[in-house]
Amino acid sequence: MSLSVFVREARVSESSADLTVLDASERARAERKRDSTPFVTGHALVRRSLGELLDRDPAELAFVRRCATCGSEQHGKPSPIDAPGWFFSLSYTANLAIVAVTEGVDVGVDVEELDDAGFEGFAPATLAPEEVPAFDGLSGHELLVARARVWARKEAILKATGHGLVVDPAEVLVSGPSQPPTMVDWRAEEPRPPFATLADLEPEAQDHRAAVAALTDRPLRIDLGRG
Numbered sequence: 001m002s003l004s005v006f007v008r009e010a011r012v013s014e015s016s017a018d019l020t021v022l023d024a025s026e027r028a029r030a031e032r033k034r035d036s037t038p039f040v041t042g043h044a045l046v047r048r049s050l051g052e053l054l055d056r057d058p059a060e061l062a063f064v065r066r067c068a069t070c071g072s073e074q075h076g077k078p079s080p081i082d083a084p085g086w087f088f089s090l091s092y093t094a095n096l097a098i099v100a101v102t103e104g105v106d107v108g109v110d111v112e113e114l115d116d117a118g119f120e121g122f123a124p125a126t127l128a129p130e131e132v133p134a135f136d137g138l139s140g141h142e143l144l145v146a147r148a149r150v151w152a153r154k155e156a157i158l159k160a161t162g163h164g165l166v167v168d169p170a171e172v173l174v175s176g177p178s179q180p181p182t183m184v185d186w187r188a189e190e191p192r193p194p195f196a197t198l199a200d201l202e203p204e205a206q207d208h209r210a211a212v213a214a215l216t217d218r219p220l221r222i223d224l225g226r227g
C-alpha cells in the first residue's frame with residue numbers, strides 16, 4: 001500500500017495574514033532575520049497545511065524540535081505537539097516554500113533554486129566520485145537542473161532522518177539526475193535509515209527543483225492538493 005505524502009507550496013510574498021498565524025517564538029525568530037519574508041511564508045505554510053490535514057486552527061498548533069545529533073530541544077527537526085504519528089518537513093528559498101506532511105512515517109523535503117546550484121565546487125561538496133560522470137556533457141540550464149535535482153534528493157533524505165548537513169551529502173549516494181530517484185548507498189558513520197523512498201517534485205515555480213524522501217519502503221503517492 002502506498003504512503004500518502006501531502007505536499008503544499010507557496011510563493012514567498014509579504015503577508016500580514018501569514019504573520020498573524022505564527023506564534024510568539026516564530027515572530028521573534030522572524031524579527032531576527034535580515035529578510036524575514038521567506039521564513040514567515042514557510043512557517044505559515046506549515047501551519048496552514050497541518051491545520052487543513054488535522055482539521056485544527058493553524059494558529060493553535062505548537063511544535064517541538066529535537067536535534068538528531070546532540071539531543072538538544074533548542075534546534076533540530078521540528079514536529080507537531082498533540083498530533084501523534086504526524087510528521088512534516090519544511091524547505092524554503094528566497095522565493096518558494098514547500099511543506100511535506102505524512103502520517104506514520106518520517107519525511108523530509110528540500111527545494112532548491114536553480115541559480116543556487118551554479119556554484120563552483122558543487123561536485124566535491126555534494127557528490128561521491130562515482131556520481132560525477134552522470135553530469136558529464138551537461139551545461140547551462142540542463143546542468144543547473146541536474147544539480148538541483150540531485151542536491152534536493154540528498155538533502156530530502158538527510159532532512160527525513162533529521163541529520164541535516166551534519167552528514168556529508170557526498171556520503172549519501174542517489175541515482176543520477178536522469179534516472180528515477182532512489183537512494184543508492186549510505187556511507188556516513190551515522191546510522192543508515194532502514195528505508196528511504198524518494199520522489200522528485202515539480203514545483204509550479206519553474207526555476208526550482210524539489211524532492212521528498214520518506215523513511216519507508218512503500219511507494220509514495222504525492223498529493224499536491226491542487227484540486
Ligand SMILES: CC(C)(COP(=O)(O)OP(=O)(O)OC[C@H]1O[C@@H](n2cnc3c(N)ncnc32)[C@H](O)[C@@H]1OP(=O)(O)O)[C@@H](O)C(=O)NCCC(=O)NCCS
Pocket residue numbers: 039042067068069070075076077078089090091092093109110111155158159160161162163164165166
Ligand atoms: C536542516 C538543514 C539541512 C536545512 O538547511 P537549509 O537548506 O538551509 O534549509 P531548508 O529551507 O531546506 O530547511 C529549513 C527547515 O528545516 C527544518 N529543520 C531544521 N533542522 C532540521 C533537521 N536537523 N532535520 C530536518 N529538518 C530540519 C526546519 O523546519 C527549518 O526551518 P527553520 O530554520 O525556519 O525553522 C540545515 O539547517 C542543517 O544541516 N541543520 C542541521 C545542523 C545541526 O544539526 N548541527 C549540529 C547541531 S548539534
